[in-house]
Amino acid sequence: MVRRINEVGEGRYREEYGRYYEDFEVGDVYEHRPKRTITQDDNVRFTLLTMNNHPLHFDDTYGEDTEFGECLVNSTLTLSVVTGMSVSDVSYKTVANLGWDDVRLTNPVFHGDTLSAESEVLGKRESESRPDDGIVTVETRGYKQTDEQVIEFERSMLIPKRDTDE
Structure with missing residues (x-):
């Protein structure tokens, strides 16, 4: 997760989370925490x-x-939790969530299972209609404590470019 500490006044600081469009590189994998x-x-x-x-x-x-x-x-709870785990790494600065594709439930989840997740950057391109933003697509995979994969999906987001959001 990209974490910046910005000084907002004398002796006063504020955390900033998330990635701008320029921070994403195809092939990078982000391990999401906490579980x-x-x-x-x-x-x-x-x-x-x-x-x-x-x-x-x-x-x-x-x-x-x-x-x-x-x-x-409930499988949609699994989707929601795993998506939520990825927010600070991949979509904290998102302008719009554009959609989920190819959601696959690969193993059951039971009460007491502990989930972890990771996202791999599959692609990025500049937006044709919004010059200040780009579109990033990731594949997110969720695992339980046994390392069995329980879910995977692709998600595309509209992400602001750095120079236009500051």
Whole structure:
């Protein structure tokens, strides 16, 4: 994560996070921290908040009778947490999130799993319609504590150029 400390007054400092368009290089990989353990409470609240009423996410008895033997973490919670983990490294300065592509759920996530994530810069180009910005595409991968990959997706963002944001 690019972290700058700016003096904003005499003896007064402010942290600045994120990357400008020029800071991204194709092929770079950013390891996101901190990790995040998903609790049963996280899963039940998120599932019900988003109106997903599938019992596999909140009914332990139902979960015990499935091939998994327990409840699964809602896959959109996994997507949300892993995306959120990447914000400080890849999208903190973003003007607009342009979309997710090719979301793949590669292994189940259960209550108590601890997620980590990384993003690889796949491409970057200047915006044709917004000369002060560029478009950056990353592939983000999430893993649980066993090093099993649980999710991967591509995300494109509109990122400001350094000289125009200061």
